[in-house]
Amino acid sequence: AQRVTQPEKLLSVFKGAPVELKCNYSYSGSPELFWYVQYSRQRLQLLLRHISRESIKGFTADLNKGETSFHLKKPFAQEEDSAMYYCALKTAAGNKLTFGGGTRVLVKP
Amino acid sequence: KAGVTQTPRYLIKTRGQQVTLSCSPISGHRSVSWYQQTPGQGLQFLFEYFSETQRNKGNFPGRFSGRQFSNSRSEMNVSTLELGDSALYLCASSSLGELNTDTQYFGPGTRLTVL
Numbered sequence: 001a002q003r004v005t006q007p008e009k010l011l012s013v014f015k016g017a018p019v020e021l022k023c024n025y026s027y028s029g030s031p032e033l034f035w036y037v038q039y040s041r042q043r044l045q046l047l048l049r050h051i052s053r054e055s056i057k058g059f060t061a062d063l064n065k066g067e068t069s070f071h072l073k074k075p076f077a078q079e080e081d082s083a084m085y086y087c088a089l090k091t092a093a094g095n096k097l098t099f100g101g102g103t104r105v106l107v108k109p
Numbered sequence: 110k111a112g113v114t115q116t117p118r119y120l121i122k123t124r125g126q127q128v129t130l131s132c133s134p135i136s137g138h139r140s141v142s143w144y145q146q147t148p149g150q151g152l153q154f155l156f157e158y159f160s161e162t163q164r165n166k167g168n169f170p171g172r173f174s175g176r177q178f179s180n181s182r183s184e185m186n187v188s189t190l191e192l193g194d195s196a197l198y199l200c201a202s203s204s205l206g207e208l209n210t211d212t213q214y215f216g217p218g219t220r221l222t223v224l
Contacts, residue, residue, distance in 0.1 A: 043112075044199065044215040086152065095142045095203055095211050096165040099152035 002027040004089050006100035013077050014108050021072040021103045023061075023087030032090040033063055033070040034097070039083045047072075047085070057081070077107045111135070113202050113216035121222045127188040130219045134181050134202030140164070140211060141183040143175060146197040146218070155198075158183050187221075195223045 003026045013019045025031060035047040048056045050063040050070060061072045070087060087100040114133045122128050134141050142165075143155040154167040158177035175185040181202070187194055197218040203211040 043217050044201075046212050046214075049212075094159065094164040095140050095157050095201070095213055096154050096167070097142075097144075097152075097213065098154065099144075101151045 002031070002089055002091050002098050004087050004098050004100035006085075006087055006103050008103045009101070010104045010106065012106045012108065015079055016076050019074050019077040019081070019105060019107075021085050021087075021105065023070045023072065023100055025068050025070065025087075025089050027068075027089060027091055029091060033061070034088040034090065035059070035061055035070075035072050036086045036088055036099075037083050038086070044086070077105075079107045079109060081105060082107045113200055113214055115198075115200050115216040115219050117219060118217065119220045119222075121224060122190050123224050124190055124192060126190050127186060128190060128221060129184055129186045130198055130200075130221070132183045132185075132200030132202075132216060134183070134200075135204075135214055138202035138204045138214075139181050140203045141177055141181065142201045142203070142213060143183070143185050144199040144201065145169075146199055147195075152199070155185065190223045192223050194221065196221060 005024045033050040036044050037047045038044045059074045063070050084102050084104050086102045088097040116131045140159045142157040144152050146152045156175050157165040161177045172188045177183045197220050199218045200216045201213040203213045
């Protein structure tokens with residue numbers, strides 16, 4: 001069965017510092033990986049997905065199949081980046097997502 | 110386009126009762142998925158419906174069921190409620206996007222409390 005692990009429950013950084021959220025997955029096939037974000041009092045929304053290889057709000061993530069990781073990075077954190085971040089894995093046809101436990105990011109001024 | 114809407118937003122029930130939650134997807138979206146979010150278990154997939162057929166199912170007991178109507182609106186039902194069913198239930202809709210991958214758009218959720 002597939003599994004997604006986000007080892008950090010809380011990440012606290014200062015504004016302007018780099019931030020990296022770790023995500024590891026276990027799946028023997030070819031997965032699709034996503035990062036979702038939930039800002040305070042807002043609904044869960046897609047931040048980025050590996051297949052599009054784009055940068056959103058300065059965040060990037062690279063799929064490393066050898067290390068089965070999909071870490072999320074941003075070189076200079078902003079206060080508005082404070083939110084809950086979820087890594088998710090899609091393995092089958094359809095839309096079944098397996099989520100990690102989430103990482104809360106707090107960017108201090 | 111209007112986003113995914115879920116009704117009701119809050120619900121309080123007692124053990125043994127049953128409950129029905131509703132989800133209206135974004136116009137034109139034919140896939141609706143349901144997730145349960147709890148502090149202990151996080152976000153867990155319940156099931157997905159596509160064109161009125163269940164396409165995927167998670168590891169939940171048979172007390173959890175769902176359906177989808179011809180207009181893509183979906184309902185999920187939980188029978189014989191247990192205290193552990195207290196959770197935020199999220200609905201997400203999607204359509205095929207670029208590169209044939211589906212971006213899921215989430216609703217605000219229905220907060221169910223079982224007393």
